Amino acid sequence: xxxxxxxxxxxxxxxxxxxxxxxxxxxxxxxxxxxxxxxxxxxxxxxxxxxxxxxxxxxxxxxxxxxxxxxxxxxxxxxxxxxxxxxxxxxxxxxxxxxxxxxxxxxxxxxxxxxxxxxxxxxxxxxxxxxxxxxxxxxxxxxxxxxxxxxxxxxxxxxxxxxxxxxxxxxxxxxxxxxxxxxxxxxxxxxxxxxxxxxxxxxxxxxxxxxxxxxxxxxxxxxxxxxxxxxxxxxxxxxxxxxxxxxxxxxxxxxxxxxxxxxxxxxxxxxxxxxxxxxxxxxxxxxxxxxxxxxxxxxxxxxxxxxxxxxxxxxxxxxxxxxxxxxxxxxxxxxxxxxxxxxxxxxxxxxxxxxxxxxxxxxxxxxxxxxxxxxx
Numbered sequence: 133x134x135x136x137x138x139x140x141x142x143x144x145x146x147x148x149x150x151x152x153x154x155x156x157x158x159x160x161x162x163x164x165x166x167x168x169x170x171x172x173x174x175x176x177x178x179x180x181x182x183x184x185x186x187x188x189x190x191x192x193x194x195x196x197x198x199x200x201x202x203x204x205x206x207x208x209x210x211x212x213x214x215x216x217x218x219x220x221x222x223x224x225x226x227x228x229x230x231x232x233x234x235x236x237x238x239x240x241x242x243x244x245x246x247x248x249x250x251x252x253x254x255x256x257x258x259x260x261x262x263x264x265x266x267x268x269x270x271x272x273x274x275x276x277x278x279x280x281x282x283x284x285x286x287x288x289x290x291x292x293x294x295x296x297x298x299x300x301x302x303x304x305x306x307x308x309x310x311x312x313x314x315x316x317x318x319x320x321x322x323x324x325x326x327x328x329x330x331x332x333x334x335x336x337x338x339x340x341x342x343x344x345x346x347x348x349x350x351x352x353x354x355x356x357x358x359x360x361x362x363x364x365x366x367x368x369x370x371x372x373x374x375x376x377x378x379x380x381x382x383x384x385x386x387x388x389x390x391x392x393x394x395x396x397x398x399x400x401x402x403x404x405x406x407x408x409x410x411x412x413x414x415x416x417x418x419x420x421x422x423x424x425x426x427x428x429x430x431x432x433x434x435x436x437x438x439x440x441x442x443x444x445x446x447x448x449x450x451x452x453x454x455x456x457x458x459x460x461x462x463x464x465x466x467x468x469x470x471x472x473x474x475x476x477x478x479x480x481x482x483x484x485x486x487x488x489x490x491x492x493x494x495x496x497x498x499x500x501x502x503x504x505x506x507x508x
Contacts, residue, residue, distance in 0.1 A: 136233070140246040143223065148216035148254070155212070156204050160197050167277040171196075196280050199272040202265045203394075209258045210429035213251045214436045214459040220247065221440035222448045231445065240441045240508040251433045255426035262422055263396050270394035271309060274384065285309070288387055295378035296406055298324070303335075311337040311380045313344070318374065328353045330374060343375035377406055392418055413484050420488035421470055428491050432462050434499040438506045466491035 164171065171193055224230040224243075233243055266273065271285060279286050287307040292300040297320075304315030313335045320328040332349035350368035382403065385391050392415065395403070400419040404412050439455045440448070469490045472482065 136238070136243075137246045140220065140224075140243070141250055144216055144220045144247055144250055147219040148212055148250075151212050151215045151219075152205070152208070155208055156201060159204060160200075163197075163277075164193065167280070170277045170280045173280070192280055195272070196275070199269040202261050202269065203273055205261055206258060206266070206425075209254060210432050210463055211459055213254060213429060213433045214455060217247050217251075217433060217437055218440055218452055218455055221437075222452070225440075225442060225445055225448060228445060230442070234443060240443075240506050244437055244441060244506075247437065248430075248433065251430060255429050258426055258429070259422065266394055267396040267399065270391055273394050274388050274391045285384065285388065290383060290387065292319075293378065293383065293386060295376045297376065298322075299376065299378075301376075301378055306380075306383055308380055308384050316344075316346070316349075326354060330371065332374075335374070337380050338373075339379070341373070341375070342377060342379070343373055346372055346374055349374070382406065397422060417470075417484035417488050420485055424488045424492050428466050428495065431492060431495040431499045432459055432466075435459075435462060435495060435502050438502045441506050443507055462495060466495070469494070 171189055221230070224233075230243065234240070274285055285308050287305050289304050290306060291302045293302075294300055299321060300319040301313075302317040302319075303313035306313045314333065316330075316332040316335045318330040319326055320330065328351055330346075330349060330351045332344075332346040334347040335344035335349070336347075337343075338345055349371045351371050352368045381391075381395075381399065385403070395418075397419055400415050404415050404419075436455045436459045439451045439458070442448075442451070470487065472487050472490070
């Protein structure tokens, strides 16, 4: 690595870090102001003086915001790369360093190369973030503001949720953190016809056996009589385990759609097999967008980078405004295109793969044209 590369990379990384910290602090401040009441409620259950209550509020604030930092990086990574590149190249132009490089025979593309390399590395980190850092934090990241004082997703009730066997599950309370249901009722069906009912006081999920361990679980079967009607077997049979593929993750996904974006590739692929329970096309689109998003971020960087590669010193404010408009516009349009999946019915034309890669196909010719227009 040459001295020039090290110098540009150092400047770029410093600007990237400053922008990231500034944006994260700004988002945290705005969200803290909007949800100030919810953070204050975290001290309600604390006994003691104002110091103890202040500690409780501080702990709740850190517990809420620290896990959010990896998620903020996912949303901001594309714009951060553009902003850091703009500040880096603007500084080189202002100090006449870019002119000196060009006078020394260094081409514009060679100057831009270290920025593109670090941009690529940042997108590799983005993929690692989505696959290995965010999924273990999904219980905290999926919380709403009202859940801050609880620390996890609040328990909820659900009614008639089907599994792959077409059994309908109902629970008066489901605790995702404990992976436990209470007041459970399961209607077993075969081709839409009820043939048994299972009730239990509570049920705890067993991932190894793929089912629920029942407490005071009973099954009442219904059989056809000779005339084709249904005869109720009134003597219930006690059961201790109920095998099913309706796991706690699926229940949370049905309740909170935000969780879909927080799963790893392995979890998404396992959920795609549950065609009876989940929207397979939506999970396929999310999984494929994990690959298209880093490519999209790189194309956005390539689109905006030529606006800062100027051969002569000049006022960079107009160029910065153009880059901001292009970058934010491309980011917003890409986000909208990725959200087409939930808004329209999947057809032979708008498949999950087409939707996931649509922004890349759209921006690729623009990026090539902008980069080719650079006067090196």
